[in-house]
Amino acid sequence: MVNHQIIDDRSTHLSPEDLATLSENLREQFLFRREQLQQLSTSALTRADALLDRQSAARTEVRVKLSASARMVLADVEAALGRMDRGDYGACHLCRRPIDRERLMIVPQARYCARCQQVRGGGADR
Numbered sequence: 001m002v003n004h005q006i007i008d009d010r011s012t013h014l015s016p017e018d019l020a021t022l023s024e025n026l027r028e029q030f031l032f033r034r035e036q037l038q039q040l041s042t043s044a045l046t047r048a049d050a051l052l053d054r055q056s057a058a059r060t061e062v063r064v065k066l067s068a069s070a071r072m073v074l075a076d077v078e079a080a081l082g083r084m085d086r087g088d089y090g091a092c093h094l095c096r097r098p099i100d101r102e103r104l105m106i107v108p109q110a111r112y113c114a115r116c117q118q119v120r121g122g123g124a125d126r
Contacts, residue, residue: 014090014101022108023084026077029109033074040067073109080109092116 014022040063083089090099092113099113112120 013098014104018101018105019084019089022089022104023081025108026081026084029077030074030081033070033077036070037067037074040070076109076111079111094119 080089083091090104091097092099093111094116095113097113099110103110103114110117
């Protein structure tokens, strides 16, 4: 039983090194998403005159959806960085239990533990 408790503590505890790695990952994602949004908006401006063409309309729709997705991820990343700054990073927004370390390493902007995410519907971590 004691070994099980130690394993559970390690699976939820974030070391200073973990936090540094996660912070770096989030900052890289932040920069990537900002650049992505800038490129998508620049692309939209250069093709504005071709909107009447069907193919251009389809490309515009894809750009709009990519932009919306990038804005959502950017907002999630900014929120995670804010939680890090406040010192409440890694706590589930619903049950307040620690989010598993492995989950955060895969989805560093996660707001919910796996259990609560599943209860919410299993979709995006918003």
